[in-house]
Amino acid sequence: MEKYGREVRKCRLDSGFTLVALAARVQSNKSQLSRVELGQMSPSSALREALDSVVGGGRLGRLWAEVMGDGRPEWLGEIAAAMRAAHAVYDYQALTFPSYLQTEGYAFALIRSALPGMSKEELDVRLAERLKRVEQMRMSDRPMIWVVVDSSVLRRRYGGASATAEQIDYVIQLGESGRITLQVVPEDLPEHPGNSGGFRVLTMPDGRDMAYVESPEHGQILTSVGTVCRRRALFASLQAAAAAPGQSLALLRDELDRIRT
Known part of the structure; x- marks a missing residue:
């Protein structure tokens, strides 16, 4: 989760989003998104898909599959x-x-x-x-x-x-x-x-x-x-x-x- 969170933060910064702006785009909030970036919260599948669509460009989805076990639960x-x-x-x-x-x-x-x-x-x-x-x-x-x-x-x-x-x-x-x-x-x-x-x-x-x-x-x-x-x-x-x-x-x-x- 920490590895995934670091990549979310990198993608967000590379895309020029603040936490507040990105949270609004992915139907989340600043607190929740901050916890994801710190590795303190496991994001829902809907939030992961939204993050990958807005700032990940497929990178976040591939990383999640890698660290969580190739599509297994x-x-x-x-x-x-x-x-x-x-x-x-x-x-x-x-x-x-x-x-x-x-x-x-x-x-x-x-x-x-x-x-x-x-x-x-x-x-x-x-x-x-x-x-x-x-x-x-x-x-x-x-x-x-x-x-x-x-x-x-x-x-x-x-x-x-x-x-x-x-x-x-x-x-x-x-x-x-x-x-x-x-x-x-x-x-x-x-x-x-x-x-x-x-x-x-x-x-x-x-x-x-x-x-x-x-x-x-x-x-x-x-x-x-x-x-x-x-x-x-x-x-x-x-x-x-x-x-x-x-x-x-x-x-x-x-x-x-x-x-x-």
């Missing part, structure tokens, strides 16, 4: 960029391992089952995008990652036994290397603090935290202080309820042995 590009920039990530998942930790067979099965009817070409593109993010995360020292998963994640055989075994083995390697800290919530917990579903909290370089919740068709980034604090408290409760990291890796090894025997 905007929230996907925004959270992917935030993940790359974050200092720390606190992630709870109830159904699958997080996408940035997935192996090829596991990811393929999830993408195919979530979007039935997808063409082979589109499936290949989506899979390649996900595996690229997986490799980037594996090779990078940042962000620091804490993951809590429900114990049922270990027993779900996405892609079959072989793909699941490969996935669990990969997560064990990441945990043993110190790249991630993983904890497993036991299945017999009487009151589960994660029953509301998966979520992610990101600590950003500027000191701000954001939370992220996702469904198959929609992603929502939450930035209000109260909402993010509640998610951080919920994650702390999950960590307290989960098995310790060493015990959790032992649970993964036990499940891996169970699959392979």
Whole structure:
């Protein structure tokens, strides 16, 4: 958003518009346009189209597609960029391992089952995008990652036994290397603090935290202080309820042995 905002400002100045004058042309206001230029606000599609038409000459549309993920839903590009920039990530998942930790067979099965009817070409593109993010995360020292998963994640055989075994083995390697800290919530917990579903909290370089919740068709980034604090408290409760990291890796090894025997 900051990169896009800088380009909006450059296009505006190059075209000789003041904030007030441009806001009038694109049916916005000075305050809103200023926040866009500072990267503090995500512009609506209507505002983006108007800006590109009045001062962008196509440049702004191409830049938005580039920074937000080649025409994919905007929230996907925004959270992917935030993940790359974050200092720390606190992630709870109830159904699958997080996408940035997935192996090829596991990811393929999830993408195919979530979007039935997808063409082979589109499936290949989506899979390649996900595996690229997986490799980037594996090779990078940042962000620091804490993951809590429900114990049922270990027993779900996405892609079959072989793909699941490969996935669990990969997560064990990441945990043993110190790249991630993983904890497993036991299945017999009487009151589960994660029953509301998966979520992610990101600590950003500027000191701000954001939370992220996702469904198959929609992603929502939450930035209000109260909402993010509640998610951080919920994650702390999950960590307290989960098995310790060493015990959790032992649970993964036990499940891996169970699959392979």
